[in-house]
Amino acid sequence: VPSPSEPSVPTIADLLAAQRRLAGIARCTPVMQYDDWSGPGEVLFKCENLQLGGAFKIRGAWNAMSQLDDEQRRRGVVTHSSGNHAQAVARAGARLGIPVTVVMPDNAPAVKREATRAQGATIVEYDAASGQRESISHELAARDGLTLIPPFDHPQVIAGQGTVGLELIAQAAPFDTLLVPCGGGGLLSGCAIACRAGAGRTRVIGIEPARADDACRSFRSGTLERIERPDTIADGTRTPSLGIHTFAAIRRYVDDMGAVSEAAIVEAVRWLYRNLRIVVEPSGGLGLAALLSGVVRPGGRTVVVLSGGNVDAAMMRKLLDPAVSWPG
């Protein structure tokens, strides 16, 4: 294991090994083409919102946890997450017989908290305003000998998320542009590694909310920038910064980054509801938001990764309500 200050970027061999471990565990999610696209080029969607648990996260969690030894499995794992990763770790733990503790902010969406609990995990809540989730999970890990399964900044988690890219290349290559939501950067890193190895000419672009554009800033400045407690509807991207491993992977393999408004994110969720009849959470719609709002110009063959679909019915009703307005 490299020291925490030493970035470690998984290789395509790590992704291929992850794909073998995930066979029969993660779903091969469908790629849907939107046939009535009126703009230039064609647009396809990789539907990880239809993944087991409603998000890509099972891939990274399973890849990391299935490699633990007997002693580590017996002691259990701990993680911190706003929700989809927690749910995935809980699900993997239930299936692998590994006890799971989840450190979760008290403002996490109810749908995510309940799904995590339903998988048999122990939940430790903390005050979201304090933002100390990493230190809490590190303390628990040290005190109880738990293995930390971080939500993104871990080579085996990144390798697992990269299987989205491998699968997509098999399903839809060649494509010119790949748009990937970016929170902590695990999915983006993994997809970029896959595309560099398997889809040479594809431009990989990470998309963030403008209100949580720390990765855009880090990408441009070359140093890891932070935004504490960003106020965005895209709850999956409220992480303050990239990690050291994901930042290294993104600098090496990602072609560009873009940021979108809150209104564009909501419009993307509505568009996907209306035109593809699928439920996508705000974070999951970031790539389409970039296309619809012109942040990324459509053209050629573009694939948009829809990363998750865990959105409360109450929130979805609000998102679909034309009377509710959102910051431009």
Added chain:
Amino acid sequence: VPSPSEPSVPTIADLLAAQRRLAGIARCTPVMQYDDWSGPGEVLFKCENLQLGGAFKIRGAWNAMSQLDDEQRRRGVVTHSSGNHAQAVARAGARLGIPVTVVMPDNAPAVKREATRAQGATIVEYDAASGQRESISHELAARDGLTLIPPFDHPQVIAGQGTVGLELIAQAAPFDTLLVPCGGGGLLSGCAIACRAGAGRTRVIGIEPARADDACRSFRSGTLERIERPDTIADGTRTPSLGIHTFAAIRRYVDDMGAVSEAAIVEAVRWLYRNLRIVVEPSGGLGLAALLSGVVRPGGRTVVVLSGGNVDAAMMRKLLDPAVSWPG
């Protein structure tokens, strides 16, 4: 062409020919397994809500229209429909260069009317309370030499819808039970023909709203029964009765029929939203409503056909609202 009083049931050869015509036109829709099913057996979903146009209807419309000769194509086609079939005929017409006229009730959901118009069809509205849509479309057909493409009671339409069953057998056989929504019976007939030929031991069960259970009654009595203007949220099943071809096919190939409450239909739509992150219209959720409400006992391997996903955002907001109550 057989006389209208002479039932004609398509054969498996007709379905296979339809499948060849539909290659590259209809999507092969995903089959999703619900991994967290807590009841006995396992449950899978055939997602025709993710079909091109948001419903299975493109299959039958294309199969019938692609067989028209040059003169028929030049004159154009007419159809009557509450929406999904109209949209499909309009889409097929746009692609085949065939002018399309749609006779539509004035209470059809806006999302369906707009999608039909967007495909370039001419819409003729009529008073839903009068219920004379068939005579209006027959008059237009006679006056202008248009070919009638009926929404279900036509052997080539039934054969097209039956490709849902063929596809499903290739994707998920063997399965013990198949639950199919029943309005006019085109999808149910087609799926039953496919299963009899290709999935011998499967029990095929058609599901209707209890408020529009004309097909259940016809199935039991052996005579074609009618319910005029049924008041059900499942707008795709508001047809007053089966047709002569679909009734013959259902008597011959369907194993049983069941009926579900309005509340059960709404619960199915919510369940699919929450657990599979997909949008299913009330008619599309009939099969799951039967499972969740105990009308059909789960067990073995059950496949539920989700027939469509065209539901207005305003209606979906109402369906997801826990404060709105529905008739039990």
